Amino acid sequence: MTDLIHRKYKHYIRRKLLFLLAVIVLLVVFFFIGLSMGSINIHLKNILYSLTGLADYQDSVIVLNIRLPRILSAIVAGIALSVSGAAMQSLLRNPLASPVSLGISHGAAFGAAFAIIVLKGISNANTNFPVSTPYLISISAFFWSMVNTLIILTIAKLKGARPEVIILSGIISGSLFTAGTSALQYFGNDIQVSSIVFWLFGDMGKTSWNKFWVLLAVTIPATLYFIKNRWNYNALHAGDETAKSLGVKIGKVRMVGMFFATLASAVTVSFFGVIGFVGLVVPHIVRRFIGNDERFLIPASALFGGMFLLFADTVARVILSPVILPVGILTSFIGAPLFIYLLIKNIGRAYND
Amino acid sequence: MIEIKNLDFAYKADNVLKNISTDIKKGEFVGIVGPNGSGKSTLIKTMAGILPVHKYSVFINERDIHSYNHNELARNIAYVPQSEQFYPVKVFDAVLMGRKPYIGWAPTKKDHSVVIRVLKMLELEDIALSFLNELSGGQQQRVFIARALAQEAGILLMDEPTANLDLRHALDVLQLLKNLSDTGITVVIAIHDLNFAVRYCNRIMMLNNGTIFSQGGSEIMTSENIKKLYKTNVKVFQQDSHVFFIPE
Numbered sequence: 001m002t003d004l005i006h007r008k009y010k011h012y013i014r015r016k017l018l019f020l021l022a023v024i025v026l027l028v029v030f031f032f033i034g035l036s037m038g039s040i041n042i043h044l045k046n047i048l049y050s051l052t053g054l055a056d057y058q059d060s061v062i063v064l065n066i067r068l069p070r071i072l073s074a075i076v077a078g079i080a081l082s083v084s085g086a087a088m089q090s091l092l093r094n095p096l097a098s099p100v101s102l103g104i105s106h107g108a109a110f111g112a113a114f115a116i117i118v119l120k121g122i123s124n125a126n127t128n129f130p131v132s133t134p135y136l137i138s139i140s141a142f143f144w145s146m147v148n149t150l151i152i153l154t155i156a157k158l159k160g161a162r163p164e165v166i167i168l169s170g171i172i173s174g175s176l177f178t179a180g181t182s183a184l185q186y187f188g189n190d191i192q193v194s195s196i197v198f199w200l201f202g203d204m205g206k207t208s209w210n211k212f213w214v215l216l217a218v219t220i221p222a223t224l225y226f227i228k229n230r231w232n233y234n235a236l237h238a239g240d241e242t243a244k245s246l247g248v249k250i251g252k253v254r255m256v257g258m259f260f261a262t263l264a265s266a267v268t269v270s271f272f273g274v275i276g277f278v279g280l281v282v283p284h285i286v287r288r289f290i291g292n293d294e295r296f297l298i299p300a301s302a303l304f305g306g307m308f309l310l311f312a313d314t315v316a317r318v319i320l321s322p323v324i325l326p327v328g329i330l331t332s333f334i335g336a337p338l339f340i341y342l343l344i345k346n347i348g349r350a351y352n353d
Numbered sequence: 354m355i356e357i358k359n360l361d362f363a364y365k366a367d368n369v370l371k372n373i374s375t376d377i378k379k380g381e382f383v384g385i386v387g388p389n390g391s392g393k394s395t396l397i398k399t400m401a402g403i404l405p406v407h408k409y410s411v412f413i414n415e416r417d418i419h420s421y422n423h424n425e426l427a428r429n430i431a432y433v434p435q436s437e438q439f440y441p442v443k444v445f446d447a448v449l450m451g452r453k454p455y456i457g458w459a460p461t462k463k464d465h466s467v468v469i470r471v472l473k474m475l476e477l478e479d480i481a482l483s484f485l486n487e488l489s490g491g492q493q494q495r496v497f498i499a500r501a502l503a504q505e506a507g508i509l510l511m512d513e514p515t516a517n518l519d520l521r522h523a524l525d526v527l528q529l530l531k532n533l534s535d536t537g538i539t540v541v542i543a544i545h546d547l548n549f550a551v552r553y554c555n556r557i558m559m560l561n562n563g564t565i566f567s568q569g570g571s572e573i574m575t576s577e578n579i580k581k582l583y584k585t586n587v588k589v590f591q592q593d594s595h596v597f598f599i600p601e
């Protein structure tokens with residue numbers, strides 16, 4: 001009997017590891033497909049040559065300078081959004097928590113609008129070829145979305161880091177920023193307003209090596225922090241009191257976790273615009289396969305999110321080629337049917353629904 | 354083991370616990386009884402380190418509860434709340450959470466064998482791989498008790514552990530707790546059933562309106578005391594060495 005339980009449990013754990021492995025394989029496959037596909041298709045052989053410095057000039061430029069930073073950025077952005085979403089959902093014990101529902105995107109959108117209209121981030125606004133200063137916009141977007149975080153965490157701190165307080169302040173602060181964005185747009189000219197709208201579409205085309213490295217430098221510590229705290233997050237599922245009795249420093253775990261989650265998603269949104277769906281739904285898709293256990297949920301959400309955003313961005317690049325769509329438009333179009341399919345087909349019973 | 358000195362506690366303005374003092378020795382099995390809202394759960398939570406108390410009011414093993422860090426406290430005190438939100442996780446994993454204060458990177462063989470041992474103690478082997486949210490209330494309660502036992506703490510605090518259990522499981526759990534207290538583990542429970550309390554606990558603590566109204570062995574369970582506590586008339590019977598109560 002003892003052995004039987006143990007064996008069954010090991011088997012159950014092995015299934016989760018298998019899922020992780022499958023996602024890693026898919027990620028690698030999509031990585032090479034992404035490098036190869038685009039307005040010019042490049043043969044796998046030449047991709048490998050480019051990566052090892054043996055290809056001819058044209059292929060190398062396309063692979064190393066254009067596609068590689070974009071693909072790596074898509075992976076890391078997907079990781080950042082999904083892992084933050086998963087962490088927020090656990091920390092707040094709320095399935096609807098995500099970078100978007102906590103107002104991080106709204107803060108960033110306001111910041112972008114602020115940069116474009118108030119700081120004149122779009123110069124030559126009266127010509128047909130506005131020149132934008134993307135770093136100014138990104139910095140402003142980041143600044144304001146961190147203001148949003150500060151508002152949330154300050155209120156939370158005053159109220160003992162209670163989940164419902166954090167969620168409500170996120171929603172309220174987010175709607176405040178939305179109102180602010182509307183107000184700014186009202187005073188902007190046509191070009192400014194359309195720049196804002198355009199900025200809002202999440203688009204991996206805005207990437208650069210610099211952005212990639214910054215994003216990586218934020219995402220790695222955040223992800224490691226979440227992984228380190230996986231047992232704390234598991235305990236939080238049982239409620240604050242039980243978690244406390246199991247040795248979790250509730251206040252600290254929740255505040256620091258929220259800080260990392262909002263930081264990683266704020267950087268992502270500030271660089272690339274609003275990419276909906278990923279942070280909210282990827283953790284739910286993953287839960288259907290491997291359940292609530294944070295030991296697996298956090299790394300699997302990260303990897304699945306990276307894989308998913310890379311896939312979506314590749315589709316966005318090739319589906320109407322040579323026109324490249326912003327990936328923010330596609331994530332929901334691809335993800336929603338997938339999620340509905342899993343839901344209806346009852347794939348994965350690991351999560352309550 | 355657990356020493357409480359002049360403890361006052363307030364959630365808001367009014368004190369819910371008023372000047373509580375008691376000294377619970379190692380291996381005692383204490384049953385806290387009292388009407389709804391008298392402060393049983395609150396008292397248990399202050400002993401568990403869940404509610405913030407003043408310094409110098411709660412001592413665990415002769416040390417102020419403030420001097421413990423979180424994991425250390427969790428290795429010394431296990432707590433089962435009166436009701437807990439349950440979530441979709443396998444019973445095995447829920448019980449494994451009791452090992453959290455010990456687990457560094459990953460659970461060891463020992464952690465797994467402790468989990469399996471307590472699953473057996475509470476007759477949960479057959480549902481070890483069922484989802485917690487698909488169990489009956491009593492089964493869930495036994496899972497939470499199992500999780501607390503997996504903490505291997507010297508002090509067990511349980512808030513109405515038998516509230517959802519059928520007669521046999523209630524008796525089994527109480528007997529289990531009694532056996533544990535015989536091995537030197539200190540057990541404190543809140544309990545409504547006076548018959549159970551007097552039969553299994555070696556000390557009854559009567560709580561009324563946030564104060565200890567009376568505490569001691571079965572001798573304090575007189576019909577006068579019970580009437581004062583619950584404003585209900587009960588008849589006290591004695592047969593062999595058992596005391597039991599029937600409402601009039």
Ligand SMILES: Nc1ncnc2c1ncn2[C@@H]1O[C@H](COP(=O)(O)OP(=O)(O)OP(=O)(O)O)[C@@H](O)[C@H]1O
Pocket residue numbers: 364365369387388389390391392393394395396435
């Ligand atoms: N979180 C809280 N905030 C404010 N007041 C509370 C809180 N929890 C309990 N109280 C109050 O404290 C008093 C004692 O409550 P407690 O839960 O300790 O009672 P109890 O003896 O466990 O009752 P029961 O038999 O119903 O479980 C009650 O008056 C209750 O209203």
Ligand SMILES: [Mg+2]
Pocket residue numbers: 393394395435512543
């Ligand atoms: Mg109670």
